[in-house]
Amino acid sequence: MATTTASMQENLSESKGQHSVSLGLANFWVAMIFLVVALILGVYQVAERSGFFPALESPTLYFASVSTHGVLMGFVLTTFMIMGFGYYAATTSLKMSLPGKGFAWFGFWLALVGVLIAAVPLLTGNASVLYTFYPPLVAHPAFYIGATLLVVGSWVWCIEMIWMMMIWKKQHPGEAVPLVHFGNTANAVMWLWTTIGVASEMLFQLIPWSLGLLETVDVGLARTLFSWTLHAIVYFWLFPAYIALYTIMPKAIGGKLFSDEMGRIAFVMLLVFSVPIGFHHLYMDPFHQAGWKFVHMFGTFMVALPTLFTGFTVIASMEIAGRLRGGKGLLGWIGALPWKEPMMAASGLAMIMLAFGGFGGMVNASYSLNTMVHNTQWVTGHFHLIFGGTVVVMYCAILYHMFPRMLGRQLYSKSMAVKQLWLWTIGMFVLTIPWHVIGVLGQPRRISSTPYDTPLVQQWDVHEGAMIVGGALLLLSGLMLVWNLLKTHSAPQEASAMEYAEPIHAAPRVPHLLNSFAFWNVVILIYIVASYGYPIAQFFLNPTFGATPWGV
Amino acid sequence: MHIDETEKRWVWITIIMTAIMVGVLTAYAVGSNVHPPSGFEPIDSTRLHVEGEFMEENLGVKTNPDGSITLTMVAARYGFYPSSIEVPVNTPVKIRIASADVLHGVHVPFTNYTTMVVPGYVAEVNTEFQKTGDFSLLCNEYCGLGHDHMWSRLKVVEKSGS
Numbered sequence: 001m002a003t004t005t006a007s008m009q010e011n012l013s014e015s016k017g018q019h020s021v022s023l024g025l026a027n028f029w030v031a032m033i034f035l036v037v038a039l040i041l042g043v044y045q046v047a048e049r050s051g052f053f054p055a056l057e058s059p060t061l062y063f064a065s066v067s068t069h070g071v072l073m074g075f076v077l078t079t080f081m082i083m084g085f086g087y088y089a090a091t092t093s094l095k096m097s098l099p100g101k102g103f104a105w106f107g108f109w110l111a112l113v114g115v116l117i118a119a120v121p122l123l124t125g126n127a128s129v130l131y132t133f134y135p136p137l138v139a140h141p142a143f144y145i146g147a148t149l150l151v152v153g154s155w156v157w158c159i160e161m162i163w164m165m166m167i168w169k170k171q172h173p174g175e176a177v178p179l180v181h182f183g184n185t186a187n188a189v190m191w192l193w194t195t196i197g198v199a200s201e202m203l204f205q206l207i208p209w210s211l212g213l214l215e216t217v218d219v220g221l222a223r224t225l226f227s228w229t230l231h232a233i234v235y236f237w238l239f240p241a242y243i244a245l246y247t248i249m250p251k252a253i254g255g256k257l258f259s260d261e262m263g264r265i266a267f268v269m270l271l272v273f274s275v276p277i278g279f280h281h282l283y284m285d286p287f288h289q290a291g292w293k294f295v296h297m298f299g300t301f302m303v304a305l306p307t308l309f310t311g312f313t314v315i316a317s318m319e320i321a322g323r324l325r326g327g328k329g330l331l332g333w334i335g336a337l338p339w340k341e342p343m344m345a346a347s348g349l350a351m352i353m354l355a356f357g358g359f360g361g362m363v364n365a366s367y368s369l370n371t372m373v374h375n376t377q378w379v380t381g382h383f384h385l386i387f388g389g390t391v392v393v394m395y396c397a398i399l400y401h402m403f404p405r406m407l408g409r410q411l412y413s414k415s416m417a418v419k420q421l422w423l424w425t426i427g428m429f430v431l432t433i434p435w436h437v438i439g440v441l442g443q444p445r446r447i448s449s450t451p452y453d454t455p456l457v458q459q460w461d462v463h464e465g466a467m468i469v470g471g472a473l474l475l476l477s478g479l480m481l482v483w484n485l486l487k488t489h490s491a492p493q494e495a496s497a498m499e500y501a502e503p504i505h506a507a508p509r510v511p512h513l514l515n516s517f518a519f520w521n522v523v524i525l526i527y528i529v530a531s532y533g534y535p536i537a538q539f540f541l542n543p544t545f546g547a548t549p550w551g552v
Numbered sequence: 553m554h555i556d557e558t559e560k561r562w563v564w565i566t567i568i569m570t571a572i573m574v575g576v577l578t579a580y581a582v583g584s585n586v587h588p589p590s591g592f593e594p595i596d597s598t599r600l601h602v603e604g605e606f607m608e609e610n611l612g613v614k615t616n617p618d619g620s621i622t623l624t625m626v627a628a629r630y631g632f633y634p635s636s637i638e639v640p641v642n643t644p645v646k647i648r649i650a651s652a653d654v655l656h657g658v659h660v661p662f663t664n665y666t667t668m669v670v671p672g673y674v675a676e677v678n679t680e681f682q683k684t685g686d687f688s689l690l691c692n693e694y695c696g697l698g699h700d701h702m703w704s705r706l707k708v709v710e711k712s713g714s
Contacts (some may be wrong), residue, residue, distance in 0.1 A: 059698070262559060301570050308570075367587075
């Protein structure tokens with residue numbers, strides 16, 4: 001008995017080393033700690049904005065809080081979560097250890113130091129420019145420099161993912177790269193293309209300008225560069241959720257993946273169509289011709305396709321599992337699914353939120369319809385539902401699935417995990433349905449109070465009240481997540497392997513184009529030059545007037 | 553390479569659905585001339601008050617010989633100038649607005665008037681107000697700590713002489 005335990009321990013520590021467990025855990029814990037901080041700020045913000053608590057009212061605190069909340073949720077939670085997921089998924093699916101482990105740790109520390117550097121001006125109100133930067137409002141240079149270090153840290157992860165795919169392909173000539181790693185590498189490649197926009201804005205505009213090296217920046221150019229990053233970044237966040245739906249969920253619920261190839265097609269489409277469509281964030285900006293906005297609208301609708309394909313494959317995979325478990329009839333398989341499994345509950349809930357959020361997204365993407373909702377609370381409601389809802393609920397499921405396997409222990413409480421996921425989803429709907437409604441009722445986004453003399457203000461009140469309840473439910477749910485995973489560190493030992501879903505039709509070999517990114521990189525380059533080339537060049541071909549820095 | 557028959561059908565359905573949506577949007581854009589703000593008209597935001605159409609005395613409503621209206625405005629922290637505007641209903645209005653300082657946005661809820669106001673560029677929107685009444689111009693882009701207080705009034709009145 002003693003020897004068995006000892007050898008189990010040995011196996012476990014060996015697998016921990018090979019699978020870079022400590023690197024994965026470090027990334028996951030950083031993500032979760034900042035998630036909780038951001039949730040607390042979120043509750044303060046809904047309460048402050050409602051106007052029900054006069055003692056809370058303070059635009060200074062509010063906008064410092066919104067800026068911090070946005071940076072933590074959008075940049076920090078996501079980046080660390082994606083890095084942790086990628087490292088653990090890559091080492092377990094490719095069955096190889098991480099090359100250049102020290103380099104990967106360097107990326108982690110660089111990103112973390114960047115966050116801490118940016119946190120100082122954020123928390124002291126010296127970077128209340130929101131996470132989208134909004135020049136000519138200027139923040140302390142430390143904010144821009146810290147944010148840039150975070151992005152540079154994430155590039156290390158991108159290089160690691162691509163590097164691992166190259167090593168694996170060399171060792172397995174002609175074989176299909178496991179879907180999970182094909183997805184993570186697609187995300188890494190996409191992120192490198194994506195960050196060119198924001199990195200250029202930072203390095204050539206905001207950092208030198210905030211340091212006083214440049215007198216002015218062209219705000220039109222800055223916004224155009226940011227739009228380059230602004231839509232693809234949401235696919236960077238979304239990728240791990242889709243990857244988990246394709247490659248982890250079917251196995252976790254006792255079924256098979258409906259189609260491996262469709263997953264590859266969806267990942268390639270997301271990669272190609274995410275970056276060159278950013279102008280739907282600039283529909284209302286005055287410095288681009290409507291024709292360019294129209295061109296970007298086409299691409300924006302194209303990027304809906306991989307999501308619609310994914311919806312089908314994911315639901316079909318669920319149906320296979322439901323029928324294998326004895327579910328009968330047209331819809332009887334739904335009830336037969338293992339809803340008490342966190343991965344199942346999260347996947348089902350994520351799909352529901354994706355359906356509603358996707359509908360709202362179609363409105364935003366519409367060349368003309370967007371006029372009605374642009375910069376209203378509708379938009380904030382939309383991205384909270386898609387990102388905070390679909391994406392984060394899948395992040396939670398990934399954590400519940402990977403933590404026990406990384407630690408070689410049972411999950412502290414499965415039922416608490418399932419309750420947490422439901423609570424998160426309910427909280428998200430209670431928060432975002434009213435949020436969409438007040439948007440349609442005309443409330444602008446990014447306000448800390450509503451001192452307008454229009455009767456609309458009274459119509460908004462009831463919705464603001466509901467949003468406070470939603471925010472509180474989300475905070476409670478977030479704390480349950482952290483508690484459960486913290487306790488998992490000392491839960492009873494149980495070794496279970498990290499396994500990935502098998503497709504019904506095994507795909508040991510796939511077409512070259514679905515197993516490599518070289519060709520797609522050329523396509524992306526051509527597409528980006530076509531859609532962004534002239535719109536960026538116009539700022540250099542014509543005389544324009546820059547803006548000097550303004551305090552908030 | 554294996555793609556299931558049902559899945560192939562679904563792919564076609566999604567492509568047709570998407571094509572219909574894009575088709576409708578294209579039809580409205582081309583057929584009814586529904587477009588977002590357009591153009592590329594740089595302007596020196598620091599000199600608005602010194603010269604040209606955005607000087608204080610040139611702001612406000614002007615009736616053109618063809619009966620249409622040109623409304624010239626400035627957005628500056630934290631207000632829209634002129635702060636009180638009256639325009640006739642069902643009349644083509646060309647609204648030209650420029651920022652004197654930072655980024656702003658303007659939205660008149662329940663009308664088609666919205667645009668970003670970006671320092672360095674003139675924002676021009678052509679629209680028509682279809683209902684009479686009191687409307688609010690709300691700044692819908694974060695412009696600083698006083699952003700919430702940036703709003704003004706727009707009154708849409710019956711056409712004179714009708």
